[in-house]
Amino acid sequence: MVCKLPEEIRQNAEKSLALASALFPSEEWVSHEEGIFIAKSRLAGSHKEQAKLYREIADVRILTERGSVAYFLPERFEESRKGKRYADTVLDGVIVELKTISGNRTTLGKSFKKGYKQGLSMLETYPETITEHNVFLRLYTPFTVDSVRAKIAGEVKNTCGNGSCICFFEASRELYSWTYEELRANKKPALAEPGCGRGGYNAASPSGS
Numbered sequence: 001m002v003c004k005l006p007e008e009i010r011q012n013a014e015k016s017l018a019l020a021s022a023l024f025p026s027e028e029w030v031s032h033e034e035g036i037f038i039a040k041s042r043l044a045g046s047h048k049e050q051a052k053l054y055r056e057i058a059d060v061r062i063l064t065e066r067g068s069v070a071y072f073l074p075e076r077f078e079e080s081r082k083g084k085r086y087a088d089t090v091l092d093g094v095i096v097e098l099k100t101i102s103g104n105r106t107t108l109g110k111s112f113k114k115g116y117k118q119g120l121s122m123l124e125t126y127p128e129t130i131t132e133h134n135v136f137l138r139l140y141t142p143f144t145v146d147s148v149r150a151k152i153a154g155e156v157k158n159t160c161g162n163g164s165c166i167c168f169f170e171a172s173r174e175l176y177s178w179t180y181e182e183l184r185a186n187k188k189p190a191l192a193e194p195g196c197g198r199g200g201y202n203a204a205s206p207s208g209s
Helices: 006-023 040-044 047-064 105-125 145-156 180-184
Strands: 029-033 036-039 070-072 089-091 094-101 133-139 164-169 174-179 190-193 202-204
Touching: 006 029, 006 036, 006 070, 006 089, 029 040, 036 040, 036 047, 040 047, 047 070, 047 089, 047 094, 047 133, 094 105, 105 133, 105 145, 145 164, 145 174, 145 180, 164 180, 174 180
Parallel strands: 036 070, 094 133, 133 164
Antiparallel strands: 029 036, 070 089, 089 094, 164 174, 174 190, 190 202
16 A cells, blocks of 8 residues: 555545445435545434444544545445345445454454455446455454464455455554455565555555565
8 A cells, every 4th residue: 555645535535436426326425524424324323323333434534544535335225135234335436344353363254254245245236336345454353464464365265356455453553455366366465554644555665564
């Protein structure tokens, strides 16, 4: 990940709005704070749903404070699909599912796989609109970077989708991103260091991990 420049932020905001609006053409989008927009229909949910939304806002703020733009999608497409979960957000023009990890490596693998499948379900439903999907993991368990990379690489080994796994390590306050292609090829990670502010991500050398 590299630092996002103002022009890139503007373009990502336009791409995020375009994709969110294409998926939900009748939805109204409410500005929550800088870089975060929420589907109006989602603001009318139950107390439990609202609590979940605000936890997700706290997670995505890690990225919006670095220059990303997020649109929180409605919980469901339509009544006929109410039993099926879809990804949480559009972030910088890409579908992103958010997951928080506080368990062991088995939990890590299961959570990533669930997020991957949720994004994939949207891609399969709208193949002409969505071409890639990401998973964002906020890691409270003090895993090493190599351990997380190896676990996620194992989960995507036999897949063929496009996208990235973005990981924020609470213990070190470091942000990493790997494309699924890099993980399948077992390439070294890219580190996105904190402290870049709204300008975006500050990329370090992959060898610095």
